[in-house]
Amino acid sequence: MSVLPRIQEFAEELSAIRHDIHAHPELGFEESRTASLVEDKLKAWGVDEVHTGIGGTGIVGVLHGKMQGNRCVGLRADMDALPIQEATDLPYASKNQGKMHACGHDSHTTMLLGAARYLAETRDFAGKVHLIFQPAEEGLGGARRMLEEGLFDRFPCDEIYGMHNDPNSPEGRVSVKIGPAMSGATFFDITVEGVGSHAAMPHQSRDPIIVATALVQQLQSVVSRNRPPAEPLVLSVTQIHAGSAYNVVPGTASIAGTIRYFSDELRDLTHERIQDLCAGFEKAYGVTISVDLRNIFHVLMNDPDLGREYLKAAADVVGEENAVETDQYATGSEDFADMLKVVPGAYCRVGHAGSVPLHNPGFVLDDGILPIGASVMARVVERRLPVTQ
Template sequence: MPILPKIAEYAEELTAIRRDFHEHPEIGFEEVRTSGIVTELLRKWGIDEVHTGLGKTGVIGVIKGRKEGARMVGLRADMDALPMDELTNLPYASKTPGAFHGCGHDGHTTMLLGAARYLAETRGFAGRAVMIFQPAEEGLGGARAMLAEGLFEKFPCDEIYGMHNNPLAEPGKFGVKPGPAMAGATFFDITVNGVGSHGAMPHHAKDPIVIATALVQNLQSIVSRNVKPTQPAVLSVTQIHSGSAYNVVPDKAVISGTIRYFEDEVRDLVHNRLIRLCAGFSESYEVEIVPDLRPIFDVLMNDAGLAEAYREAASEIVGVENATITEELVTGSEDFADMLKVVPGAYCTLGHKGTLPVHNPGFVLDDDILPVGASIMARIVEKRLPL
C-alpha cells in the first residue's frame, strides 16, 4: 500500500502512541490523560490552533494550509474506551480495571494524530483542516456535547470525515456506503412495579417477574409483526433485573435493551408499540409499568458525493481495487451521525488483521492500520482543499 512517505517515517512512533493509549484507557468524559497527550502532541507538532475542553474533554486542532482559502474540512476521531475488562494478555494490556479499548478508539485517535502531524509538516492544501478529537462516543453523547457547545459555530466546517477500524474485513479494505449507513439507536428501560410477597405465598403478590417475562416475549412481536419486512429494525432485550432472595417474590423488575432502525418512521412505530404494550400489560395485571425510551444515536447518513470523494482519496492509498462503495447496512450505531446531521460528510471502515469483532474482550487492533488510516485522512484533506 502506498502509505504517504512522511507518515511511513513515523509509523513506529504512532504504534508507541497507540499502545500507550491502550495501556491507559479512559471511559467517556473521563479522557483527561488522553486529551492531555493529544493536546501536548498537537502543540509539539506545530498545529496552528489547539483548543481544549469542548464537550468537557474534547480537543480541536486547526491547521492552516500553504495557501489561504475560505473552505474548512473536518476530520474526527473518538477517544473513549469501553467499560469492560480486557482479556488479551497483550504486554501493553489495559492497566485500568473495567476499562478497555475494545472498539479501537485508541487507534482512531492515533490515526488522526498521524494525519495532523503530516498536514502540519506539509501544508499541501488551501484553507484550513480541523482535527476533532471527540470524547464519549460509546452511548454517552460526546458528539452532542461538542455540538451543544458550538463546535461548528466556532469551527464552521464545510464537510467532515470519520473512520472506524474493521477487524472482520480484509486488511487495507476501505468501505463507504452512501446514504443511510449505520443504524439509529434507542436505549430503553421498562420498570414493572408489582407487589412482593413471601415466595411460598405468591397469591399475595403481583409478581413482576412473571409480568416482565411475558412482556419480553410480546416485545419480540413488534419487529416481526408490526414493522414492514422491507424496513430493517432490531429490538433486543439485553437485561432483566429483579429479586434478591430465594424465598421472596420481589416488588419490582426492570427490563432493558436497545432498538435499532434506519428510518425515523420505523423508530416512531416501534416506540409507540412498546409504549402501548406496556400500557396494556399494566391494565391486564393491575400494576404500574413505566417505559423510559432514550434515543441515543441518530441514523448515520453519508453524503453520496462526499462518500465517492472519500473512496477516491482512499484508492490512492490502498488501491482502486480495495476502495469500495458498499450497499451493506450496519446495525451498529455511531454518534458521528449527530455531526453529519449538521455538516455533510462521510464515514468509512478500514479493514485490518484480526479474528475477533470489536466489543469483544479479546479484540486486538492491528497496528499496521495506523499509517494507512492516517494517510487516507490526510489525503482527503489535500484532495478536498486543493492548492
Template sequence: MSLLDRIAADVDELVAIRRDLHAHPEIGFEETRTSAIVAQRLEAWGIEVHRGIGRTGIVGILTGRGTSARRIGLRADMDALPIEEATNLPYRSTKPGTMHACGHDGHTTMLLGAARYLSQTRDFDGTAVFIFQPAEEGLGGARAMLADRLFERFPCDEVYGLHNQPNGQHGRLSIRRGPAMAAADFFDIRITGRGAHAAQPNRGIDPVVIQAALVQALQAVVSRNTDPIHSAVLSITRVQAGAAYNVIPEEAQLAGTIRTFDDGVRAMVSQRLRETCAGIAAAFGAEITVEIQDVFSVLRNSDVQTAAALEVATELFGPEKVDADPEPKMGSEDFADMLLAVPGAYAWLGGKAGAALHNAAYDFDDSIIPLGSAYLARLVERRSAAGL
C-alpha cells in the same frame, strides 16, 4: 516519497502513542490524560489547540499554504469501554475494568498521524480542523461538542470519520452512500407489582411473571408491526428481579435497545413498545413505566463526500481495496450527529482477523495506522482545494 510511504516511515512513533493510550484507557468524559497527550502532540507540531470542547474534547486548527477559505474537518473518538481486558499483551490495560475494546486509541492515533504529516508538509489549500471527540460510546460526546458550538466556533465545509473493522480484509476501505449505520434508542422498563411470600403467590402481583410475558410480547413489535422491507431490531439486554428464593419481589426491570434506519419506523417501534407495556400492565393489574432515550441518530453519508472518499481510497489503496456498496450496519455511531450539522462521510477500514469490537480479547491492528492517517490526510489535501 509518497504520502503513504512518508507516514509509514515514522510509524514506530505512532504505534508507541497508540499502545500508551491502550495501556491507559479512559471512559467517556474522563479522557483527561488522553486529551492532554493529544494537545501536547498537536502543539509540538505547531498546530493551534483548543481544549475542553464538549468537556474533554480537543480541536486542532492548521492552515495550509494556499488562500482557500475551505475548512475540512477530520474527527476521531477517544474513549474506552467498561470492559475487563482479557489479553496478555505487553501494553494491556493498566486500569481494572476499563479497556480500549473498540479501537478508539487507534482512531486517535491515526488522526494524530494525519495531523503530523499535514503540519510537516502543509501541502494543502484552506484549513484542516482536527476534532478529537470524547464519549462516543453511548454517552453523547458528539452532542456535547455540538452543544459547545463546535461548528460555529470551528466552521467546517465537510467532515470525515473513520473506524477500524477487524474482519480480516486488511487495508480494505468500505463506505456506503446514504443511511449507513442505524439510529439507536435505549429503553428502561420498570414493572411494579405487589410483593408476597413465594408460597402464597395469590397474595401478590408477581412482576417476574409479568416480566416474562412482556419479553415474549415485545418480540412481536418488530416481527408483526414493521414492514418487512424496512429493517428494525428490538433487543432486550438486561433482565433484573428479586434477591431471594422465597420472596416474590415488588419490582422487576427490563432494558434494551431499538435500532432503525427510518424515522417513521423508529417512532412506530417506540410507540408500540409503550402500548404493549400499557396493555400488559392492565392485563395483570400492575404498573409499568417506560423510559426511552434517543442515543444515536441514523448515520447518513452525503453523496458528494462519499464519492470524494471513494476517490481518495482508490488512489491510495487501489480499486481492489475499496468497497463502495457494503451492507448497512445495525451498529450505531454518534458521528451521525455531526453529519446532521455538516455534510461528510464515515468509512470503515479493515484490519487483521481477530476478536470482534467490544470483546475483551480485541486487539487493534497497528499495521493499519499509516493507512488511516494517509486516507485522512489526503482528504484534506484534495477537498481543501479552492474552487470545489
C-alpha cells in the same frame, strides 16, 4: 497499497503513540491523559491553534494551508475506552483495571494525529482543517456535548470525515455505505410495579415477574409483526431484574434493552408499539408500568457525493480495488452521526488483520492500519481543498 511516503517514515512512532494510549485507557469524559497527549503532539508538530476542554476533554486543532481559501474540512476521531477487563497479554496491555481500548479508539486518535503531523508539515491544501478529537463516544453523548458547547459555531466546517477500524473486513479495504450506514439507537428501561406477597401465597400478589417475562416475549412481535419485512430493525432485551429472596414474590420487576433502526419513522413506530404493549399489560394484569425510551444515537447518514469523494481519496492509498462502496448496513451505532446531522460528510471503515471482534476482552488491533488511516485522512483534505496553481 500506497501509504503516503512521509507518513510511512513515522509509522513506527504512530505505533508507539497508540501503544501508549492503549496502555492507559480512559472512559468517556475522563480522557484527561489522552487529551494531554493529543495536545502535546499537536503543539509539537506545529498545529496553528490547539483548543482544549471542548465537551469536557475534547480537543480541536486548527491548521491553515499553504494557500488561503474560504473552505474548511473537519476530521474527527474519538478517544474513549470501554469498561472491559483486557485479556490479551500484550506487552502494552491496559494498566487500568477494568478499562480497555476494545473498540479501537486508540487507533482512531493515533490515525488523526498522523494525518495532523503530515498536514502540518506539508500544508498542501487551500483553506483550513479542523482536527476534532472527541470524548465519550461509547453511549455517553460526547458528540452531542461538543455540539451543545458550540463546536461548529467556533470551528465551522463545510464537510467532515471520520473512520473506524474493522477486523471483519479484509486487511486494507476501505468501505463506505452511502446513505443510512449505521443504526440509530434507543435505550429503554421498563419497570413493572405490582404487588408482592409470600411465595407460598401467590394469589395475594400481582406478580411483576409474570408480567415482565410475558412482556419480553411480546416485544419481539414488534420486529416480527410490525416492521416492514425489507427494513432492518433490532430489538434486544439485555437485562431483567427482580426479587431478592426464594420465598418472596417481589413488588417490582424491570427490563432494559436497546432498539436499532435505520429510519426515524421505524423508530417512532417501535416506540409507539412498546408504549401500547405496556399500556395493554397494565390493564390486563392490574399493574403499573413505566416506560423510559431514550434516543442515544441518530442514524448515521453518509452524504452520497462526499462518501464517494472519500472513496476516491482512499483509492489513492489502498488502490481502487480496495476502496469499495458497500450495501451492507452496520447495526452498531456511532455518535459521529450527530455531527453529520449538522455538517455533511462521510464515515468509512478500514479493514485490518485479526479475527477477534470489537468489544471483546481479547481484541487485538493490527498496527498496520495506522499509516493507512492517516494517509486516507490526509488525502481527503488534499483532494477536497486543492491548491490551485
